[in-house]
Amino acid sequence: MGGAIKLETRGLSIGFGGLKALDAVDLEVPEGEIRGIIGPNGAGKTTLLNVICGINRPNEGEVLLDGQPLTGLKTSAIAARGLGRTFQTSRMFKGMTVLENLMTGLHDRLGANPLTAAFGLASVRREEREAAAQARAALDFVDMRRFESYESAALSFGQQRVIEIARALISEPKVLLLDEPAVGLSLPRVAELDRLLRRIRDERGVTIVMIEHVVQLVMGVCDRITVLSSGCKIAEGTSEQVTSDPAVIEAYLGKELHA
Secondary structure, three states, X not given: OOOOEEEEEEEEEEEEOOEEEEEEEEEEEEOOOEEEEEOOOOOOHHHHHHHHXXXXXXXXXXXXXXXXXXXXXXXXXXXXXXXXXXXXOOOOOXXXXXXXXXXXXXXXXXXXXXXXXXXXXXXXXXXXXXXXXXXXXXXXXXXXXXXXXXXXXXXXXXXXXXXXXXXXXXXXXOEEEEEOOOOOOXXXXXXXHHHHXXXXXXXXXXXXEEEOOOHHHHHHHOOEEEEEEOOEEEEEEOHHHHHOOHHHHHHHHHHHHOO
């Protein structure tokens, strides 16, 4: 893509109970890129995202967004700097409608507190209307507006994945971290997700870093791919470069592509 570096990690290392989950991982993601992170189970992929967004703190190294350090900040402060995130498993709130679920993505921006909300102040009602309008705009963007009044549990797994992406977008992130967004999706749904990710990048200007096991999606939509194995970065490049790399074939792709 050739743009300025949007997200960067320098020498990230972290261990759990004597096991090194990440070992001096360097990552440079230019602005406007869709970057894939692949590797076998236990390679450290989710741990990498967790460190980037502040869920885990590294033992060594740092994370930078637009050249500014994020390491040590609370997850809420990192999100406020422009980092959005989805997770492997559904984080939809049961008993809430789709619209209400999306509005939770704005809770850090809303100025209401329990006391002002209890009195139903006009400013609170105005904030709620504005939040609902932003949530509906996000639903329009992902073509899910017709489901706004549905309870989240009534949606299919694939629909919930799209709603979670919409909820991450509602805070207008600069960088969106996606943890296996295509898991459990049919091939037609994977193709729809491919188109959605391209629109998020092209129309919203969002840089995307994505963990994914669905090879079709990774190879089709990602500009560059980073390969992890046992907590180390073993390769990086275009889909053609990583699929022909002997170390990648040995660690991961050979099992996936030649099974």
